[in-house]
Amino acid sequence: MPGSRRSQRQRAVSELRAQGRYGPELRDVLPAFAGLGLSVLVPVLLLVWLYRALGVGGLVLGVVLLAAAGAAGLRMRRSVARRRRGHYTAAELARLDDHGLAVAAARMLRRDGWRVTDLSQRGRPRLYACDNGGRELDVAFRPVATADEDEGAHGPAALREAGRPGVDRFIRVVVHRGAFSRADVLWASRQGGVHLLDGHQLQRWADGHPLNSLGLPPQAR
Template sequence: MLGVGGLALGVVLLAAAGTAGWRLRRAVVRRRGGHYTAAELARLDDQGLAVAAARMLRRDGWRVTDLTEQGRPRLYARDRWGRELDVAFRPVGTADEDEGVSRPAPLREAGRPGVDRLVRVVVHLGGFSRADVLWASRQGGVHLLDGQQLQRWAGGAPLDDLGLPG
């Protein structure tokens, strides 16, 4: 009834749907492999950021255990050389706030350097204040991973190339 025009329209619609499905699948496979764009990172909530970090750690060869408790995301990771990471996350909601406001980083006290082999990492989509950097430097074994480093890591740079873990 519609003739050649209807057939052509059907082929075009089918091709458009196939292309959209293919692109969506590619993006899902890329994210599952631990690669994220800056725009994808910006859309993540606290739990999504923890899932992304776990995928990126696995991509870099770490075995990851989710230690989330009471809604606070936390990861434990160990690599084949026996290095251990305790990964905590600054809440995503604070990424847009004024970074000059001093807030404690969301980690338990790390203890003295060399007491344990655990390297503590705090991941944040935004930047850290000077007070946060000073706090981390006094703890020993605490590394801050800010939004710029996170974007490099999400883009495929190995965690070791970012100066972590120490």
């Protein structure tokens, strides 16, 4: 014998929830509603307080302040969304530390259609990436701290960490916010399958140029 309409409805709701199709419950949307209410209530209370304290001039001042705060918040949200899509300005790149540079590179790779895995260990950033064509990247980073130092001071020693002897299927990419020395370039040219991405190319990549357009070598055979 079928149950009451209420029990039938409860069973239907339970089935929909189990399938993930019922939608959010009140406890799921309550924080968002509370935040929306505060975002409306606080400006109103501020305007009332300014009007009572300073009269019409205070009301005008409050409107101007709220408009400026809203514009600044909108610009900030747009900047955050742009960076998440893998686009960075020169000033934003300059403020990044080693970890931040790796995060930016991962976002830019995903923007270009690569699938990225973070292989960083012990504070040393490193990325693995592959595309639909079967290419695989081993992405290492020259420390940000060396970007403003003499480009010939370190030589190729730090770059040797990017190589994986005997593993030829990887295209090894070394990202540096500064300039590589002549010794670095000579070392990379002798290795095969190594691409040095200096500060100029990094900025072009951050501007939206695909990594493939920046001289990325073909898949090693």
